[in-house]
Amino acid sequence: MKQTRIEKDVVVIGGGLAGFAAAVSAARHGAQTILIQDRPVLGGNASSEIRVTPHGAGLHHNYATETGLMAEAAAAERSRCHIEPMENAWTNSQWDLALYDICKRTPNLTLQMNTSLTDVILEDGTRGSTLDPEDSKVSQDAGYMERSAINPSRRISRIECSVANAETQITVVGKQYIDCTGDGLCAHLAGCSWRWGSEASDEFDEIHAPSRPDALTMGSSIQFYCHDAGKPVPYEAPPWAKKLNDPDFFYGGTGRIPYTPRGGFWWIEIGVPYNTIFDNEPIREELTEWTLGIWDWMKNKDEKMREKCANYVLDWVGQVPGKRESRRIMGKYFINENELKLDRAFEDEIAYGGWFIDLHTPGGLLAENAEPGAATGYDSHNIEAAKGHVGPYGIPLGILQSRDIDNLGMAGRDVSATKAALGSIRVMQTCGLLGQAIGTAAAVALREGRDLTDLSTGQVREVQDHLRRDGVFLPNVNREAEGDLVPDATLSASSEALLATTSVELEPSKQCDGRPFEQPSDLAQCIPVAGPRLDAIRLCLSSSREGPIEVPVVLRHVKSIWHYDQVDGEVLAEGTLTVEPGQAQWVRWDLGMELPETLHDGGYVRLELMMTAPGELWWERVSRPALACPAYYLLPCADPNKRGERYRRIFNEGMESYGFAVEPAMPVFRAENVRRSANRPYRDAGMWRSDPAEPLPQYLECRWSEPKTLRQIELQFGGDLSNELCRNAPLSRDREVVADYEILLETKDGWEVVDSVRANCQHHRFHQLAEPAETSAVRIRVTGTNGSESASISNLRIFSELGDYPDPWGM
Ligand SMILES: Cc1cc2nc3c(=O)[nH]c(=O)nc-3n(C[C@H](O)[C@H](O)[C@H](O)COP(=O)(O)OP(=O)(O)OC[C@H]3O[C@@H](n4cnc5c(N)ncnc54)[C@H](O)[C@@H]3O)c2cc1C
Numbered sequence: 001m002k003q004t005r006i007e008k009d010v011v012v013i014g015g016g017l018a019g020f021a022a023a024v025s026a027a028r029h030g031a032q033t034i035l036i037q038d039r040p041v042l043g044g045n046a047s048s049e050i051r052v053t054p055h056g057a058g059l060h061h062n063y064a065t066e067t068g069l070m071a072e073a074a075a076a077e078r079s080r081c082h083i084e085p086m087e088n089a090w091t092n093s094q095w096d097l098a099l100y101d102i103c104k105r106t107p108n109l110t111l112q113m114n115t116s117l118t119d120v121i122l123e124d125g126t127r128g129s130t131l132d133p134e135d136s137k138v139s140q141d142a143g144y145m146e147r148s149a150i151n152p153s154r155r156i157s158r159i160e161c162s163v164a165n166a167e168t169q170i171t172v173v174g175k176q177y178i179d180c181t182g183d184g185l186c187a188h189l190a191g192c193s194w195r196w197g198s199e200a201s202d203e204f205d206e207i208h209a210p211s212r213p214d215a216l217t218m219g220s221s222i223q224f225y226c227h228d229a230g231k232p233v234p235y236e237a238p239p240w241a242k243k244l245n246d247p248d249f250f251y252g253g254t255g256r257i258p259y260t261p262r263g264g265f266w267w268i269e270i271g272v273p274y275n276t277i278f279d280n281e282p283i284r285e286e287l288t289e290w291t292l293g294i295w296d297w298m299k300n301k302d303e304k305m306r307e308k309c310a311n312y313v314l315d316w317v318g319q320v321p322g323k324r325e326s327r328r329i330m331g332k333y334f335i336n337e338n339e340l341k342l343d344r345a346f347e348d349e350i351a352y353g354g355w356f357i358d359l360h361t362p363g364g365l366l367a368e369n370a371e372p373g374a375a376t377g378y379d380s381h382n383i384e385a386a387k388g389h390v391g392p393y394g395i396p397l398g399i400l401q402s403r404d405i406d407n408l409g410m411a412g413r414d415v416s417a418t419k420a421a422l423g424s425i426r427v428m429q430t431c432g433l434l435g436q437a438i439g440t441a442a443a444v445a446l447r448e449g450r451d452l453t454d455l456s457t458g459q460v461r462e463v464q465d466h467l468r469r470d471g472v473f474l475p476n477v478n479r480e481a482e483g484d485l486v487p488d489a490t491l492s493a494s495s496e497a498l499l500a501t502t503s504v505e506l507e508p509s510k511q512c513d514g515r516p517f518e519q520p521s522d523l524a525q526c527i528p529v530a531g532p533r534l535d536a537i538r539l540c541l542s543s544s545r546e547g548p549i550e551v552p553v554v555l556r557h558v559k560s561i562w563h564y565d566q567v568d569g570e571v572l573a574e575g576t577l578t579v580e581p582g583q584a585q586w587v588r589w590d591l592g593m594e595l596p597e598t599l600h601d602g603g604y605v606r607l608e609l610m611m612t613a614p615g616e617l618w619w620e621r622v623s624r625p626a627l628a629c630p631a632y633y634l635l636p637c638a639d640p641n642k643r644g645e646r647y648r649r650i651f652n653e654g655m656e657s658y659g660f661a662v663e664p665a666m667p668v669f670r671a672e673n674v675r676r677s678a679n680r681p682y683r684d685a686g687m688w689r690s691d692p693a694e695p696l697p698q699y700l701e702c703r704w705s706e707p708k709t710l711r712q713i714e715l716q717f718g719g720d721l722s723n724e725l726c727r728n729a730p731l732s733r734d735r736e737v738v739a740d741y742e743i744l745l746e747t748k749d750g751w752e753v754v755d756s757v758r759a760n761c762q763h764h765r766f767h768q769l770a771e772p773a774e775t776s777a778v779r780i781r782v783t784g785t786n787g788s789e790s791a792s793i794s795n796l797r798i799f800s801e802l803g804d805y806p807d808p809w810g811m
Pocket residue numbers: 013014015016017018019036037038039042043044045046052053054055056088115116117118180181182183185219220221222266321322323324411412413414426427428429431
């Protein structure tokens with residue numbers, strides 16, 4: 001065997017989305033970094049070898065789509081890939097390549113593919129593989145499986161890796177290590193403490209914890225993908241495929257419905273009685289038998305699918321099981337489900353989540369049903385589905401910092417969380433945010449000569465500032481970045497859009513698509529407001545009843561667009577509207593009210609419509625996105641005082657707004673918004689938008705009373721974060737992102753263009769000036785968008801110093 005040695009500052013092990021993001025962000029912030037990935041492609045479960053859709057908070061919460069590195073990868077992939085978004089199996093190698101491309105564009109980053117971590121050596125010379133070779137220290141005394149810390153030293157000195165097909169072993173020496181292996185192998189070998197299985201409900205009083213602890217896990221899956229061959233294609237299953245003949249196995253309320261002939265079913269899953277780590281091979285073998293058996297059922301036997309599948313042919317069957325659950329490494333903090341539900345503001349918040357508490361039934365295909373929520377089709381009135389909704393909630397750095405090894409962090413599904421909390425945190429866009437956070441933390445630690453588990457409060461704030469400057473949204477961190485010159489400037493624009501109706505360009509009568517749809521519950525529409533008065537709101541309503549319907553309405557002050565609670569939130573007005581028979585009529589609610597002072601600079605109110613006549617009454621939906629106006633269903637609280645029952649809502653289904661109009665028109669898209677903290681609609685509309693009636697070019701101007709020396713200008717284009725970016729159409733760009741623009745500085749001779757960009761599709765861009773420039777004003781002049789009629793920018797930050805790295809998309 002050839003022996004080699006590599007020395008780096010930061011060593012990231014595992015190239016899933018967590019590891020990818022950790023490595024790129026550590027390297028961007030100046031750490032010499034190596035990413036060690038045991039397979040030939042990046043992306044882990046999201047790679048084209050496994051093809052799980054990277055989800056996150058954005059599927060369940062309007063405008064909660066992940067930005068930062070996750071948006072960077074999604075924008076790059078969507079603009080190049082011809083594959084339509086679909087649930088699992090949509091991924092092709094364009095996604096792997098988008099991740100690879102970002103890594104290759106990153107200075108300081110070495111990619112070491114096809115390379116497996118095999119051993120960890122601690123600073124006292126102990127080899128991890130000798131610490132607990134028989135797993136004899138693993139105990140099930142607590143009910144779940146756990147291992148207490150057995151590390152004789154608190155630091156890792158080096159790791160050993162083996163390169164597949166190269167007869168090579170590498171010793172990798174680092175200063176900081178980040179375990180993104182999913183299974184927590186690096187931490188395990190380093191002797192760290194971990195848990196496996198479920199806590200009992202009495203340990204943290206979690207709704208989703210069972211009454212007795214157990215050592216069960218969710219299973220692993222393989223995906224398959226089919227395409228339409230344009231003519232009937234027969235399928236004959238091999239003799240070793242499972243023989244499935246019982247329709248009840250699929251349609252008997254088990255949550256295993258074959259919903260498309262294209263394949264990609266998350267429920268082809270097997271775990272218990274197998275061990276998801278040690279039995280990976282038997283699991284793969286058995287999953288392959290099941291997959292072909294399921295395809296045989298759909299193609300040849302299923303009354304509901306046979307015809308639909310006639311022209312479909314198997315294209316690809318995964319052979320790398322995607323793992324959902326195994327070890328959870330104990331960190332400096334151990335987060336539980338209730339902290340997700342309570343929307344706790346952690347001092348060391350570095351990411352957020354918002355997927356539901358998604359816990360599958362252990363056993364998968366071998367169990368009675370796949371998942372309680374899925375077994376009822378995620379029916380929003382089903383208690384299992386309703387109780388699972390959480391977020392968006394903040395995530396603390398402490399769950400990424402090892403409790404037992406000082407120079408070790410983790411990101412991904414191996415973080416320090418109860419099983420129930422992990423049910424939400426484990427989705428991949430969230431894992432990617434965690435990776436970006438711990439990679440940034442490692443770089444900051446290195447610069448300060450500390451370990452990544454030993455950051456001071458000030459250094460954690462530095463990590464938060466970097467993350468926000470890198471485009472990441474942190475719900476509870478809203479201070480200005482150190483050195484940002486924009487807070488001292490006056491902001492103005494060539495024009496500013498007003499919010500008058502949900503559609504800014506159409507006549508009211510044309511705004512409604514007129515199609516009735518099932519509105520089973522009370523409806524809520526968040527409306528951004530600004531200014532002293534709200535005189536009236538009009539709602540676009542339809543009624544099929546012969547006589548008038550009386551509909552109660554409530555106007556509530558909400559602290560953010562994700563304030564779903566129906567108990568808190570000051571009621572500003574209550575009333576009753578009379579809806580006459582007819583379609584798409586504008587019903588007026590005269591309010592003539594002064595808005596609370598806290599809303600004068602911008603904020604949100606929520607208009608609640610009580611569905612007194614479901615089936616006969618509906619609120620028209622706007623058929624094209626209306627920015628910053630999220631809508632959702634309000635489902636009744638069974639008991640508002642009971643934890644987990646304060647609000648209910650369902651998936652946002654891509655719907656954005658109900659038809660409404662406000663009087664007077666609201667100046668919610670002011671230039672002033674770009675210095676506010678959030679990079680999206682959240683506590684206010686969160687962006688500058690130019691008046692859509694005014695043609696491009698349009699500009700945003702930032703002016704100081706005294707000249708300033710500038711070196712770096714950072715822009716966040718809000719984009720349309722109302723749905724997940726990976727669901728955008730193939731070969732598409734976010735229409736709300738600015739495509740063409742120039743940066744101009746005011747000089748004594750007038751405006752001088754110092755940089756210009758064409759055909760941008762990225763949400764986050766920044767510009768480094770070759771030399772420091774002295775000026776009293778900067779303009780961002782937008783000459784083209786990717787489809788929107790308005791120019792829009794959600795954040796502008798300007799600094800006198802260069803940032804840590806050049807714009808990767810400017811190279
Ligand atoms: C079928 C299925 C459906 C799911 N559904 C969704 C969904 O719809 N959306 C969603 O977002 N999430 C979903 N999840 C969950 C999600 O995929 C995982 O929680 C997530 O991938 C965890 O991210 P990670 O980076 O920690 O791990 P992974 O994605 O597993 O990445 C770990 C990486 O580490 C590498 N690695 C492991 N061991 C070593 C080693 N010794 N040396 C070097 N490299 C190593 C692996 O090859 C892998 O690339 C699903 C999971 C499965 C299996």
